[in-house]
Amino acid sequence: MSFSEQYRSKRITATEAARMVKSGDWIEYGFCLAAPRAFDAALAERGDELSNAHIRTGVTVYPSLAFEADTTGGRFTWNSWHFTGLDRRYAAQGAAYYIPMRFAELPRYVLENQPTDVFVTQAAPMDRHGFFNFGISNSHHYGVIARAKKVIIEVNERFPRVHGGHGHGIHIDQVDHIIEGDNLPLAELPPASISDVDRAIAAQVLAKMTDGDCVQLGIGGMPNALGQMIAQSDLKDLGGHTEMIADSFVDMFQAGRMNGSRKALDRGRIAFTFALGTQKLYDFIDENPFVASYPVDYTNSTEVAGTIDNLVTINNAVEVDLFGQVCAESSGPRQISGTGGQLDFVLAGYRSKGGRSFICLSSTYRDKAGNIKSRILPTITPGGIITDTRSTTMYVVTEYGMFNCKGQTAWQRAEGLIGIAHPQFREELIAQAEAMGIWRRSNKR
Numbered sequence: 235m236s237f238s239e240q241y242r243s244k245r246i247t248a249t250e251a252a253r254m255v256k257s258g259d260w261i262e263y264g265f266c267l268a269a270p271r272a273f274d275a276a277l278a279e280r281g282d283e284l285s286n287a288h289i290r291t292g293v294t295v296y297p298s299l300a301f302e303a304d305t306t307g308g309r310f311t312w313n314s315w316h317f318t319g320l321d322r323r324y325a326a327q328g329a330a331y332y333i334p335m336r337f338a339e340l341p342r343y344v345l346e347n348q349p350t351d352v353f354v355t356q357a358a359p360m361d362r363h364g365f366f367n368f369g370i371s372n373s374h375h376y377g378v379i380a381r382a383k384k385v386i387i388e389v390n391e392r393f394p395r396v397h398g399g400h401g402h403g404i405h406i407d408q409v410d411h412i413i414e415g416d417n418l419p420l421a422e423l424p425p426a427s428i429s430d431v432d433r434a435i436a437a438q439v440l441a442k443m444t445d446g447d448c449v450q451l452g453i454g455g456m457p458n459a460l461g462q463m464i465a466q467s468d469l470k471d472l473g474g475h476t477e478m479i480a481d482s483f484v485d486m487f488q489a490g491r492m493n494g495s496r497k498a499l500d501r502g503r504i505a506f507t508f509a510l511g512t513q514k515l516y517d518f519i520d521e522n523p524f525v526a527s528y529p530v531d532y533t534n535s536t537e538v539a540g541t542i543d544n545l546v547t548i549n550n551a552v553e554v555d556l557f558g559q560v561c562a563e564s565s566g567p568r569q570i571s572g573t574g575g576q577l578d579f580v581l582a583g584y585r586s587k588g589g590r591s592f593i594c595l596s597s598t599y600r601d602k603a604g605n606i607k608s609r610i611l612p613t614i615t616p617g618g619i620i621t622d623t624r625s626t627t628m629y630v631v632t633e634y635g636m637f638n639c640k641g642q643t644a645w646q647r648a649e650g651l652i653g654i655a656h657p658q659f660r661e662e663l664i665a666q667a668e669a670m671g672i673w674r675r676s677n678k679r
């Protein structure tokens with residue numbers, strides 16, 4: 235059978251696809267931008283026919299009509315590998331749960347630990363070789379496809395076709411059913427504006443960077459702002475090896491800062507596993523040989539990323555404590571985001587020859603009541619999740635300075651980290667450090 239004959243024989247409607255779901259099933263949605271739209275809407279129409287089914291996804295960017303139809307969990311539980319604002323809202327409403335994940339390991343989880351009944355992902359239309367491309371959201375898809383009982387592709391003509399690497403698409407032979415979706419626009423996440431705090435932090439990180447460094451930027455406003463500042467610097471020959479590609483990578487390329495010419499691995503290309511930004515980014519990665527989409531167990535593997543010389547990893551955090559523990563994903567036990575690839579890149583940045591890992595955070599945070607709180611704390615807020623253990627943390631940077639935790643004693647860490655806290659909180663932090671027995675008489679106040 236030709237590819238087009240196979241296509242026709244596998245094509246069904248979203249309603250027909252949704253009817254294949256049974257109560258109790260585990261349904262995995264494509265990661266981030268690849269989550270299905272028409273299928274999700276059709277699943278919502280199943281109403282009370284379904285009970286105790288489970289939707290699994292990550293970095294949710296589209297509201298789920300299926301879950302929102304009944305947030306009590308009677309029809310579906312919502313399970314996310316990485317929380318966004320939407321996941322936080324779902325969790326606050328009821329049956330939505332975080333799935334602890336170190337991102338580099340995710341393909342193995344779905345191969346070994348989490349069965350999948352139905353996998354549905356958006357992808358670009360089939361090409362003349364019979365491939366559907368989801369390189370914009372490569373992640374762990376190859377693993378889910380290998381184990382899912384049913385694989386359904388929802389075609390979206392707006393999807394870019396992204397070069398790999400590998401794992402960036404699926405051949406029609408492996409597809410059970412095809413839905414032609416509604417070709418809805420991809421979600422956009424515009425970069426946050428650059429604040430004075432971002433500028434002060436970027437200035438310190440930039441002072442530690444040299445020509446030819448290979449850059450990873452984490453999720454969140456601050457890493458993207460730093461990327462924009464790197465684009466405005468005079469650095470040259472930078473490389474990109476990251477998990478998430480965001481608009482600032484386009485800025486770094488277009489400003490002539492990034493060409494990947496000094497990378498030994500994927501020379502002349504930015505390696506990444508998923509994209510999230512604006513249409514500017516989606517147009518940039520479309521058919522562009524400068525980018526290479528890979529599964530996350532390649533991009534985030536410390537054995538892979540750690541072999542890249544001069545790897546500079548820049549990630550954000552919610553809190554850092556005086557021991558050097560980093561919480562980047564929760565506020566007490568309330569899940570904000572996830573471990574994602576942060577620990578992967580903190581480890582890889584240190585392993586890399588000439589590498590550096592930076593945890594960048596504003597020294598303070600304004601809570602919902604408008605109170606200013608220190609992000610540098612005696613201990614992580616009770617119930618808070620440790621994303622990076624103290625022995626893995628390297629540089630911590632605030633607008634007040636930078637401290638390298640590696641090799642430092644408990645009292646040196648207390649002194650160094652209090653030294654980069656907001657001045658308003660330093661006396662209180664010293665008193666707490668004394669009470670915890672990690673403040674030495676000779677420490678500078």
Ligand SMILES: CC(=O)SCCNC(=O)CCNC(=O)[C@H](O)C(C)(C)COP(=O)(O)OP(=O)(O)OC[C@H]1O[C@@H](n2cnc3c(N)ncnc32)[C@H](O)[C@@H]1OP(=O)(O)O
Pocket residue numbers: 319322450451452453454455456476477478549550551552553562563564565570571572573574575576577579599609
């Ligand atoms: C992607 C790669 O290449 S790999 C590695 C990257 N991955 C990671 O670093 C994983 C963990 N990090 C993250 O998820 C992000 O960087 C974050 C969460 C630390 C920051 O992300 P941002 O989108 O910039 O966060 P933002 O400032 O908008 O805050 C998000 C939420 O956290 C809350 N929050 C932020 N800081 C605090 C704090 N100190 N205490 C309590 N809540 C806080 C905010 O109020 C907001 O909640 P709401 O939207 O429900 O009101």
Ligand SMILES: CCCC(=O)O
Pocket residue numbers: 292293315316337452453477478572573574575576
């Ligand atoms: C899992 C995707 C985002 C991250 O690594 O934080």
